[in-house]
Amino acid sequence: MLEVDIEHRLGAFALDVRFASGRGLTALFGRSGAGKTSVVNAIAGLVRPRRGHIAVDGAVLLDTERGVCLPAHRRKIGYVFQEGRLFPHLTVRQNLLFGRWFAPRAPGAAARFDHVVELLGIGPLLMRRPGRLSGGEKQRVAIGRALLANPRLLLMDEPLASLDGARKDEILPYLERLRDASEVPIVYVSHAAAEVARLATTIVLLADGRVQAVGPVADIMGRAGQYPLAGGFEAGAVLAVTVAAHDRHWDLTELAGGFGRLVVPRLDLPVGSALRVRIRARDVILATDRPSGISALNVLAGIVEALAPIGDEALEVQLGLGPERLLARITRRSGDALGLAVGRPVFALIKTVAIDRRSLGRGGAAADFGEELEVFDG
């Protein structure tokens, strides 16, 4: 359990952030300059806020009122930096073991080393030096190095920002495994909606140095009108699903969720696998009557829950699909023509081919967000 309540000032920029988060991956999400990095730097002890209180699992790291401010090296907070920051004069193996110099020798340390190396797939790199690694390899080693220092919390500051698309796809599965397999909670800074949708358990939406919203990923991502807050991100709801069936003839896969069924291009996953699907708001068409004679394979029935204007011409429509939420982006003109209003039943049409590999992630903790998510109070 992480509790953060800090106030800080950097020139004209005022930071006033308060949130609590639990297990899994908490994404600090917002545009650049929102104060995300300042928050993680304060947690790590690299920045000392003017006023504040930070605690992890009951251990107080900062309490300005009581004059407590643990130095960074005594906080046991792992930090994966955007640029990796591997030690160039040490081998990958020495980099990974750096934290162990300062940690009391724990039983099973060797097994843990092997486990982390295996988890991140960095076994073949151990004797190499950082200068000869690719960007993706560097980040995996940086993650392993932070993990092997036995942190109580792992901070990641845009670890994928300096990587190209292919390298990102290479790392994302490792981050999912880390979120699901490791008991260390993660605080993950990002301005990329797709990344956050795929990885986050909880989202803390930051804008202008303040928390705008906190909640489970599906809740925040499925809320209409967040777009201007987080800064022009590609809006899209996140649905929790499981693989229900494969259609070998047409090379399709059927996913089941609380909203019904969703047909997507064929996935190489066993039936029963838990997944999360991101459906971009602009890929959703709305209809007031159940349409027929259309190519879209997915027609989901829902009820309009909220409408938010986006710019001058567009509307974001938040639909309730049973327990789940979906976002659709349509023109104001269409909204007017369909007579959309809160409470009105509609049908959402989603093209199967609009859902590609990058829209899918491992389910993990996405579905079972729990009691620890209410905003920290006190």
Add this chain to the structure above:
Amino acid sequence: MHFFGLSPDEIEAVRLSVRVAFWAMLWSLPFGLATAMVLARGRFLGKSLLDGFVHLPLVMPPVVTGYLLLLLFGHNGPLGRFFAAFGIVFAFRWTGAALAAAVTAFPLMVRAMRLSLEAVDRRLEEAAGTLGAGRIFVFLLVTLPLTMPGIVAGMVLSFARSLGEFGATITFVSNIPGETQTIPLAIYSLTQTPGGDSAALRLTAVSVILSLLALIASEFLARQIGRRVSGD
């Protein structure tokens, strides 16, 4: 023994030169590193004053440096008397020659180390901190290894400068064969002696060879360490 056809006196001068330069370099190493650290990282009032003071021997006439050393570390100098109480005497001894060499070479050593320290990526030190390393360990495990090229360069510069020290040495500890007469002083004496030309030439050749060896060794070390530090 005839090495390069050198006479015993000349061999003694060569050995003395190497000994003086070696100890001058070694003794100034911790002070040089500390000073470089303070100048590279410290933020305090009077920092530019300290910077100027450290560079003084570089711009002052060596004879002036030598004379100041004589005043301070001579038999009647305050520091000379202080060290004499511990049995350490500088005046007219080879130790004094080493001190003169160390002082005149000090700015060069500090400069090389300081540049290297300033080039160390502070963010790596921050990263080491988040991994649990306190300040001393950060310095020993990250800062120091990454500064190594500058430290080696500083040591080589100090050694080479010490081999060539003349003005401060002759002013401070005079020109005593077997005690303070290093190669440059010996060459100077020989050029003042009728028929000393061939001996002066021999010592000159030795001097050139020693300087070249120092340069080659430093190049080699710098390349080795540079490769390690760059992470390739």
